[in-house]
């Protein structure tokens with residue numbers, strides 16, 4: 001009877017939009033007590049839009065947007081797409097970039113119009129790279145944006161901070177309900193993100209999550225999962241990004257958003273075909289029910 005029950009479980013999973021890698025996956029759903037949720041693209045839509053451009057005194061807003069937009073044009077990151085699209089919409093064609101470099105979890109840098117430009121959160125590492133502090137008008141703009149739950153990135157060129165760009169992402173309509181369902185299954189939700197703590201806490205509040213791990217570099221997401229496991233917790237992780245793949249593989253149960261990157265899907269034990277987080281709760285409920293049938 002056992003193989004039949006498993007086949008029923010996986011068949012029902014496919015109907016719900018859950019692809020299960022193998023029957024052995026079901027076993028780990030029984031013990032899971034913690035569910036780590038990646039923020040961008042998992043709890044939020046990941047479709048960001050440019051909300052505001054702030055320039056330092058003596059700098060033109062359009063110049064901030066033009067140089068940042070040019071640089072971000074070469075990046076695939078959701079923040080980058082928002083900035084490049086916003087810049088093109090306002091300014092038309094953007095200048096070319098030389099020596100482009102993507103620094104995962106931090107931002108981008110390169111040469112535009114003879115200037116060394118950076119866009120991102122290099123400042124959080126302790127001062128702008130190039131050593132320039134954030135002028136008070138930019139520090140204020142960044143803080144206000146973050147309190148509203150927006151992601152604020154700093155634009156520097158030639159070693160000085162010249163502007164702040166605020167981009168907004170929306171929490172998926174279904175995320176708060178999904179968090180309630182996960183809690184009802186006895187799981188503690190934890191929000192995990194490379195984004196700023198203030199932004200992460202705004203998203204956590206909106207969705208009913210109490211535990212937040214923020215400002216985590218991509219390579220440290222695995223360590224974050226391991227730390228929870230070291231506390232004796234059994235961890236499910238839901239993620240979508242290339243940054244999440246290693247953490248999905250490390251978690252006791254990895255759930256990949258089918259709307260996400262191939263790397264995440266390959267690393268996961270389960271794929272949630274639609275980008276709906278409620279299906280994560282469905283998946284755990286179904287797996288537990290299937291196991292109950294077997295016994």
Ligand code: ADP
Nearest residue numbers: 040075077080105106107119120121193194195
């Ligand atoms: P998440 O874990 O939320 O998916 P990432 O680890 O990809 O986020 O990025 C963390 C932070 O690094 C972003 O919130 C942003 O501040 C900054 N960042 C990353 N890539 C870029 C980029 N291309 N341009 C500007 N900022 C970036």
Ligand code: MG
Nearest residue numbers: 038040041241
């Ligand atoms: Mg993500």
